[in-house]
Amino acid sequence: MDFSTPEPVQAIARRVREFIDAEVVPLEPFYGEHIDGIRPDRLEAVRARAKAAGLWGPQLPKDLGGLGLSLQEIVPVFEEAGRSLIGPAALHCSAPDEGNMHLLHMFANPEQVERYLRPLAAGQIRSGFAMTEPPPGAGSDPNMLLTRAVRDGDDWIIDGHKWFTSGADGAAFLIIMARTNPDVPTHKGATIFLAPIETPGIEIVRRVPIMGGDDLGGHCEIRFNNLRLPHSAILGEEGQGFALTQKRLGPARLTHCMRWTGLAQRALEIATQYANEREAFGSKLSGHQSIQWMLADSATELHAGRLMIHQCAWLLAQGSDARQESSMCKVFVAESVNRVLDRAIQICGAKGISRDLPLSRWYEAIRAFRIYDGASEVHRMVIARQVVKKYGST
Ligand SMILES: Cc1cc2nc3c(=O)[nH]c(=O)nc-3n(C[C@H](O)[C@H](O)[C@H](O)COP(=O)(O)OP(=O)(O)OC[C@H]3O[C@@H](n4cnc5c(N)ncnc54)[C@H](O)[C@@H]3O)c2cc1C
CATH class of the missing domain: 2.40.110.10 (Butyryl-CoA Dehydrogenase, subunit A, domain 2)
Structure with missing residues (x-):
């Protein structure tokens, strides 16, 4: 297994990072101003800029106007897009449209492609x-x-x-x-x-x-x-409905993991900066061991989660259904990104709870990830079934 990212994909991930920093993060203070989160005209404008920058639909095939990246290649790209709650929608790689486009691309007949998939891929409809x-x-x-x-x-x-x-x-x-x-x-x-x-x-x-x-x-x-x-x-x-849905949910679980990893990574960065500036009891917070351990645990869990995502994407690319691994990955990443957000808020104290930082909003949003696309308990049930099957008899 070689999980190194090819240079052309690294370049796309870097450009997505720059785009999110320059065009998307400045929109964050407006999040919540509209029932859809961000006002439709602001979203349309940033989507037009994403298209102009050549970053539209990293996961979409080129003939549908996207960048044509594979599941393995989108791992770092989706993570960069996920650094803001608005990022995936700006680049047209957000749920549920991203999973729905994948499903239609696999199974829609030519008429359904023209009627639904093409306008969806172009961002004209949802x-x-x-x-x-x-x-x-x-x-x-x-x-x-x-x-x-x-x-x-x-x-x-x-x-x-x-x-x-x-x-x-x-x-x-x-x-x-x-x-x-x-x-x-x-x-x-x-x-x-x-x-x-x-x-x-x-x-x-x-x-x-x-x-x-x-x-x-x-x-x-x-x-x-x-x-x-x-x-x-x-x-x-x-x-065939259930079989088709399984084809949608496997990769969709992973893409959720990629996006949420981006948000949790940014939370770690915000917390680290705060810990490096704020002083208490005669030193920077980052000088206190209990804070260092929180930072270390978050960095370690993010690293482990990334490796699980990469390995699962690799298995899917080999033609495996990666049933066990995708469940393990979903449980681990859903729970660890929640822990990373929780620690980031703790490190930032009252400021972490405030809306002056985006952490509290992200914390509320990320909680649902332990429930949708299969709740943690259900994935554990799937994993345990295999464990018992494999090791249950002497
Ligand atoms: C923000 C958000 C967006 C969503 N988007 C969509 C969407 O676009 N389309 C869609 O169809 N659905 C969507 N869902 C629904 C989501 O897929 C379901 O919430 C999920 O499948 C769990 O079903 P439930 O809520 O009915 O929980 P329930 O089935 O009522 O389960 C409740 C709790 O019991 C636990 N539980 C269940 N079985 C067991 C067991 N055997 N052992 C131990 N514990 C168990 C579960 O893990 C869960 O914690 C979304 C949910 C959320 C929160």
């Missing part, structure tokens, strides 16, 4: 991925999927209740997971549908208010009431 349901429906356990799609001639009629569909408010279309065959388990009986948001029967009930403030398009509660879609709205094949 999308939402509607899988999670409020209790008693599917959350951690996909087998509890209650949203039903029933065949009616050439059409399908969908009824169901979703929530936490990120980005749905203002999205042009939804990717909907529904059960098409109730007689078999979800992994064989669920199907993905693509639906323009204005289709009668789609009701955006509300943007669910969340800690850390709202994001682009919110995290929406949605009802499907007698939603009629043609058979051609299916992505891939009937009954």
Whole structure:
């Protein structure tokens, strides 16, 4: 395994770093001024600058207007983009559109590519991925999927209740997971549908208010009431929904890890600068051992997380599904970046809690990472199953 970054990719990562510092960080004081986080005209302007700088869509194929980088190559690039909460949206590599584009690129037919993927890749429209349901429906356990799609001639009629569909408010279309065959388990009986948001029967009930403030398009509660879609709205094949979703979630988990590593790295830098300037009990804070240990633990965990991301990206590139490793990576990075943020706030004292620094906002935002794309407990369950299988019998 060689995890060194090729020089051309290092150059892109450096340019992304410069772009984030010059064009994106200055927008941070405005974060929260609009329900979408940043005002749409400001986002449009910075996206235009990202395009002009040749940094649009690092992960997107060149024929879709991106830089055409592989999963391994985007590791350092996404980390640099993630140094600001606004960075990934500015470069068009933020969730949920980034994962949705990946899914469509793998499975959309030519008509779906033209209708959905091309305008999405160009940043002209946004999308939402509607899988999670409020209790008693599917959350951690996909087998509890209650949203039903029933065949009616050439059409399908969908009824169901979703929530936490990120980005749905203002999205042009939804990717909907529904059960098409109730007689078999979800992994064989669920199907993905693509639906323009204005289709009668789609009701955006509300943007669910969340800690850390709202994001682009919110995290929406949605009802499907007698939603009629043609058979051609299916992505891939009937009954393949769960298999397709696994293809989306594996890499999407890793890209989340890359972006959050960038934010946690910046938190470490902010905390280190504060510790190097602030004095207490006769020395700089950075001279006190307990502070040094916090800095050391954060640097070590960031380093370990990066190595796990790199190794997992490498495994996926070899054709492995990296099931075990991607779960390990998700658990470790989600929990360690939370710890890094927590330590950074502790080191900065009251200033860390204040909104004078961005740390408290990031701390609120990063908490959800331990829950979405598979909560830590569920990934541990997956890991433990393999451990027991491998070592459980004498
Ligand atoms: C900010 C944010 C954005 C999101 N965006 C999207 C999106 O765009 N599209 C989408 O479809 N979903 C989205 N989600 C939903 C997310 O995928 C779910 O929250 C996640 O799958 C967990 O489901 P749940 O919330 O229903 O938790 P539940 O299933 O109710 O679980 C609650 C808790 O119990 C734990 N638990 C569950 N099973 C076990 C077990 N066997 N052993 C021990 N503990 C267990 C879980 O780990 C969790 O901590 C988003 C969530 C958040 C917070």
